[in-house]
Amino acid sequence: MRHIEPDPIASVRHLKSLVPPVVCLLWLAGLPLAAQETTASIAGVVTDATGAVVPGVRITLQNTGTNATYTGATNQLGTYTIRTLPVGVYRLIAEAPGFRRYEAAGIQLQVNEVARVDITLQVGQLAESVEVAASVVTVNTEDATLRTVVDQRRVEKLPLNGRDPVQLMRLVAGVSLYQGGGVTSGTTYPGVVPVSVNGNRGNTTNYILDGGQNNDHYNNAPNPMPNPDALQEFSVQTNNFSAEFGRQSGGIVNAVTKSGTNELHGTAFWYLRNNTLNAANFFAPAKPGQPDKKQDDGLKRSQFGLTGGGPVVLPGVYNGRDKTFFFGSYQGTRIRRRPTSSFVNVLTPKERAGDFSELGRALRDPAGGVFAGNIVPPSRFFAGSKFFIDNYIPAPAQGRLVTITNVANYDDNQYLAKIDQQFGSNVRFSGRGFWSRAHQPGNLNPRNYLETTDIRDWRNTSYVGNLQWVISPALLNQTIFSYNTTDGPAAHVYPEKGWPDLGVKITVDRFYQYHMSFQTISGINTGDTNNFIREEYQAGNTTRWTRGRHSMAFGGEYHWALGDVVNNYRAQGQFRWQHSA
Known part of the structure; x- marks a missing residue:
């Protein structure tokens, strides 16, 4: 019996999801709020x-990389808090009449953390100064959030297979590689690895990059992250995080890319893995014609790129x-492997001629009864099937096994550009673009349709704009806009003929494909053409106000997401042959 099954999934689908704005108001007794986006x-x-x-002490912080300064003052209780500070190294100065000037250098501020620096002033003239090494309390005593910062030193120095910094999340207590399914698919950007936080599912972790959402909302997998030389650091929050972190309940990954400073800095890198330097797998087969040597995987992987940053200086025009x-940053990845090989079952030479005498059971005739001697007369052959077998399925040298090979190459390119602008001492803007492009070539052997690989492309684009305004030392405002789009189109090398060309009277589109399955021989699937476009827009504003012991944060965030799926999966039907045929 022969079945033709058109698939109802083969249609164009549009899904639009609208997340309404959410406004949250938090009143906390003396607990500073951690900035959601990119700050400390x-x-x-x-x-x-x-x-x-000592009340009324003027506190000044200076970023040692950009010379940007941020000011505050102690209140009547002698406490001070300065928020929305770009991550980096700072110098702190405290000044008050009747006391010596206090200076502390080397204060490292990390993303999503509140550094505590207590100050003891000495009586004296303001012209006198006392310089000390900063004593920063690294234990979080400001709020109940459980977080770990993976700093720049670990990002750059620890070995990473494939240079994926998200692997470092597994250094955090409670975080492990997610072993379940349903998080990634063929349209997910290659190389992303979902994690489980405190036993939650792998799609319950929220990824944030420079304040913008960095999630693939098709299945809540992470989008790609910049390479380690472009990433400043990231924090992993595993429990009790603030209500301003919505979207997911499992954990929060908040990453920050590097920024330029007053000094011009750059790096260049090239990492190489080559099969000539690697030992062959213990279980690898022997080389053809060399039974005493094992076949290696032929792997050649190159990862290369450069980074650079500094001040924008146009001689004679702008300083x-x-x-x-x-x-800016660029990383390229090139992977070349020996084509993968496997065995498939095909018709024997006798079966191709209609002789199924070795089948071991009676061969039923669809017209009734059985074929005498299990031999199908040539007059009963369907011309289209005979043409397909003769031209697109190889005959085995012996038995019914043949070896097929498929290409396994991969190219990836990442580009990042970032600009930071300080407007006076109270307004700061940061804008960043990140582009990831990956490609896998496809193939279809014109004489063997069992050798086929889809053509795959993956594209991710992310833009973020972040504006921070210090209205007063006690009143801060932060606005963020972001756009993120991911696309993972699949195509295939089209067969030279379609079903109508073989005499099958069905209507098909121009994207020829064959999808056939059998009981005793290997199936044939030349691939599908589909597209999965995801877009997400984000706009948010947060205002933080400090008064006495109390801190209040209020604001709103708006998301608009689009999922546009164009899928012709099995659009030209699927043919199945069963034992009952």
Whole structure:
């Protein structure tokens, strides 16, 4: 019996999801809020030599890389808090009449963390100064969030297979590689690895890059991250994170890319793996004609690129030192492997001629009864089937096994560009673009349709704009806009003939494909043509206000997401042959 099954999935689908704005109001007793996007905070208490608190102390922080300064002051309780600080190394200065000037250098501020630096002032003239090495409390005493920061040193120094920094998440307690299914698919960008946080599913982790959402909302897998030389650091929050982190309940990964400074810096890199330097797998087969040597995998993987950043300086036109900075990065990946080989079952030479005498059971005639001697007369052959077998399925040398090979090459390119602009001392803007492009070539052996590989492309584009405005030392505003799109189209090398050309009277589109399955020999599937476009827009605004012991944060965030699926999966039907035939 022969079945033709057109698939109802073969249609154009459009899915639009609209996430309404959510406004949240938080009132916390003396607990500074961690900035959601890309920043850090610093807090502490200022006392004199007797331990009494000192109000009205002017606090100045200076970024040692960009010379940007941020100011605050202690309140009546002697405490101070300065928020929305770009991650980096800072110098702190505390000044008050009747006390010596206090200076502390080397204060490292990390993403989503509140560094605590308590200050003790000494009586004296303001012209006198006391310089100390900063004593930063690294244990989180400001809120109940459980978080770990994977800093730049670990990102750059620890070995990573494939240079994927997200692998470092597994250094965090409670985080493990997700072993379940349903998170990634063929349209997911290659190389992304979902993780489980505290036993949650792999699609319950929220990934944020420079403040913008970095999730593939088709199945909530992560989108690609920049290479380690372009990533500053990232924090992993595993429990008790603030309500401003919505979307997912499992965990929060908040990553920040590098920025330029007043010094021009750059790197160039090239990492190489080559099969001539690797030992063959213990279970690898012997080389053809050399039974005493094992066949290697033929792997040649090159990862190369460069980064650069500094001030924007146009001689005679514009000097951007202390205010305008750029950073850029490129990474290319090229993977070449020996084509993969496998065995498939095909018709024996006798069966191709209609002789099934070795079948071991009676061969039923669709017209009734059985074929005498299990031999099908040539007059009963369907011309289209005979043409397909003779031209597109190879005959085995012996038995019914043949060896097929398929290409396994892969190219990947990542580009990143970032600009930072300081407008005076109170307004700062950061804009970043990130582009990832990957390609896998396809093939279809014109004489063997069992040798086929889909043509795959993966494209991810991400833009983020972040504006921070210090209205006053106690009132801060942050606005963010982002756009993220992911696309994973699949195509195939089209067969030279379609079903109508073989005499099968069905209507098909121009994307010829064959999809056939059998009980005793290997199936044939020359591939499908489909497209999975995902887009997401994000706009948010957060205002933070500090008064006395209390901090209040209020704002809103808007998301608009589109999933546009164009899929002709099995659009030209599927043919199945069963034992009952």
